[in-house]
Amino acid sequence: MTSILVVDDDPAVTNVLKLFLESSGYAVVTAQGFVAGKKALESSLPDAIVLDLNMPDGLGLDLLSHLRVQLQRKTPVLVLSGNRQESTVLRALEMGANDFVRKPFSPREVTARLRKLLP
């Protein structure tokens, strides 16, 4: 089964995505925050990642660059962020994110976009 890693410090986000994605047939692993996210990245090989940008214990963009540069993985990444600045979107895409969804979000939209990113 396709596995998805959701990295966000907000338990509301991880709860929602876990339920909605699982009911769409994916296996979901959640990581609360940067540190947990980093650990999850290093110890598992998810097929796709949903990543929050502003976490209290570390920046999502740092995690993204860790994935693309240090771990050299091409896992599709969907960035989920409340940030309203266009520059943030651009930076995320430049650093290797495949898609960007703003918060507040629609879980069905996130599911649909993830489906497009996966083979």
Add this chain to the structure above:
Amino acid sequence: MWRRSGESVFGALVLLVLVVEAALLAFLTRGFALRLIGAIPSLRLEATVSWAVSTTALLLVVLVVYVIGYHHLSGIWQRRDLGQLQAWGETWVKVLHGDAPLPQGPLSGPAEEALLALREILHGDEGILLQDMLRDTGLAADLVKRLTSRFLVRRLVALEGLARARLLEAVDPLFVSLDGKEPAVRLLAARAIARTLGGLALGEPDEGRTLRFAASLRRAELPKGVVDEVLLLLEGRAKHLIRDLLRDPPASAALRRAALEALGRLALLDMLPIAAPALTDSDGEVRAAALRAILRIGYIPPDLLPRVAALLRDPLEFVRLHAARAINLVPGKTALDALVECLGDSSWYVRRSAAEALALRGPDGDAVLEEMSRTHEDRFARDMAAQVRADARAQAADRLSGGVRR
């Protein structure tokens, strides 16, 4: 950062201590004075002092018992609340997804918190479902009811709840709060209204509430920073407010500056013509705000160009500074000449602004800087040109060598 409960009881205790101590001080002073004039015997005074000692000791005991008790209990409550919050978080998601029935109100504290947390992050169809959940469990009505509570803290908490709930029907009661007396209440009400209206999809009708908001803001006497925030929170709907705040009769200078700042931050290019009168406003800060908006957007409409150019000679230094940066948005020789003139400005900051602007213009600008560093009639201008040019080259070399990690 602070625990949500326990402040009021402790506050009452502190007040008790305060009152008792004040009374003791009064008795002691009186006792001393009487003793001094011999009106009461030494033993009487001793008794008074002893009373003071025992009362203070009693206060201390009460305080310590409370502190230790609260410490213990609050630790327990915190752990319990955390557990309940997690459980409710999962329950609400199940309800949202249709896997569980809707719990009936009234809801407990953690249940409310978890539901609002969920509402905060979702929009679209699920957002609408959550709004229904908020109404059907009675939480929406409860929050509105608490807006008129006797206790200030309850009102503030309800206002924050409504900011997260983003329910259109709550906006009218919120307008009432916005006209209230307490500054904290007005601030939170403004924020809640802005968040609610800003969360509406652009096509969704708001039945004139945005315009009503504009009128209320003019009355509300909020600090400029708060208006800035409000405009940012309004997102797409900020346009209407900005237009209203910049039209005649003009709102206060602070409100106009906030409107201009939001215009720039939200990159509302098509509204730049409305900002035109601000460039010739009598208030220097408003003129500077208009220039900053142009800078943020990164474009000067041609019919605004003469006014911007005129500001290069503005009597206020910070206006000239922004004008120099703004004029750099225009390609061509006229702008180049204008910047050269600014190099000779009397203010160090304007000179630096102009030199940095030239440095950003590429090879043309660099050539001009080089020439000015030799031939400009003003010694300070020559120095500034040389320095900024050297700085710019050092930074460019750095970037090329990839020395910068972030």
Add this chain to the structure above:
Amino acid sequence: MKAWNICLLLFQQGVLLYFASINLLYAFFAWRGLRAVTIYTRELSALALKDLLERDAYKPVSILVPAYNEQGSIVASVRSFLNLQFPQFEVIVVSDGSTDESVSRMVAAFALVEDDRLVRRAIEHRPELRSFRSLRHPNLTVVEKQNGGKADALNCALNYARFPIVCAVDADSMLDVEALLRATRLFVQDESVVAVGGTIRLLNGARLSQGRVSELRLPSRWIERFQVLEYARAFFTGRAGWSAAGALLIISGAFGLFRRDAVLLVGGYRPDTVGEDMELVMRLHRHFRERKLPYRVLSSPDPICWTEAPADMNTLRKQRNRWQRGLLEALWIHRVMFLNPRYGRLGMIAVPYFWIFEAFSPVVEVLGYVFLVVSFLVGDLFPEFALLFLLLAVLYGMLLSQLAAGIEMLLLSRYDRMRDRVLLFATGFIEFLGYRQLLTWERFVATFQVRAKHGKWGAMNRLGIPLEDHGTLAVAPPKNAPEPAPRPGKA
């Protein structure tokens, strides 16, 4: 009664009333401060902060770090500043003629290269020798200058600062992760705010994890525990109350934020005083009040700065000696404010309060003890009184400590272990068994040294902040350095 007895009684009563009044005032501040905090936390919630962060609504900050001979901890400190969660900020470290390896260690750790940056000398100070920028951290600047004192170093950093808000810290301050965001929020929300002070808490005894405080534990030495209570009293009762009343005179040099243009307007820090932090705030007050311009100076309870307090009596005494002299110097410089209605609440209430109840409290306290002893020696005239007075004074002190500890308990980040809570209570009593008296004596002596030691700092011992977390702070006091001309030290 004989005249002598009357005198004695008068003095004893006077001393007791004096301490009763201090206590009453502090209880008042505690109540006022608590009320303000209650409203403030609702006004500035996590939601509001998140909203602002997501919309880039913040003001960029320049962090000014004056340093002198801090080789043991400077690299770790600067690294902790660079790791702060804030969208746009810079760190400016000024080595004030350090004679140790501070600068060379920074050069190595941060890949510093010499830099000839264009800077406007808005304020004069002792000349710079070299300035550096970092290849790895574009927002780090290091300046090496001739020794001139902490205020002088801060003025130099001010010249280099580019952003509208400056944050003056001590070289060993460790800022809470959200501290900058919460503090600058006040400047964003209200344009008239010119200065904001945060809360200083003790790092001693805390457990660190990933460069942040993960658990608070009471430190093991009594001398550190006493200071936990002292800081609690100062910040949770004193500052909060004065700020709520709009009459805040002190913003700690360990963590204070200012609008850069306002500081430049009044001429920067004054290099000839050891109380440069308080003196600047008083000067700001005077400048705006004299011109009747709207302004605010605030102390906010939640931006938190962790500082390493002295763990040995020698350093502690020198610190308190310096604080007392600083207080007196600053008050004296601005003596025109005393009971001057032109300065409103500040002149009529705050400044007199500081003169009477802070500056001269060591004198009164020492006199109190002296009269206590004299009472006993003179005979059995008023021994019961004397004892009762003493008891009352001690109880007052304990009451005040418990009020402060009670407020600290409301924080989410608090001393969580029950045994620490009980220990704190005991500390409030044990304080009176010598610690308090020693420091009072030091402050008493300092009062008479103001003239002689004008503007002088003393040598400090420093515990090193380890480069890696080992769970608790390492303990390795460096050697004592000799005492030359004015230079910066810990606040």
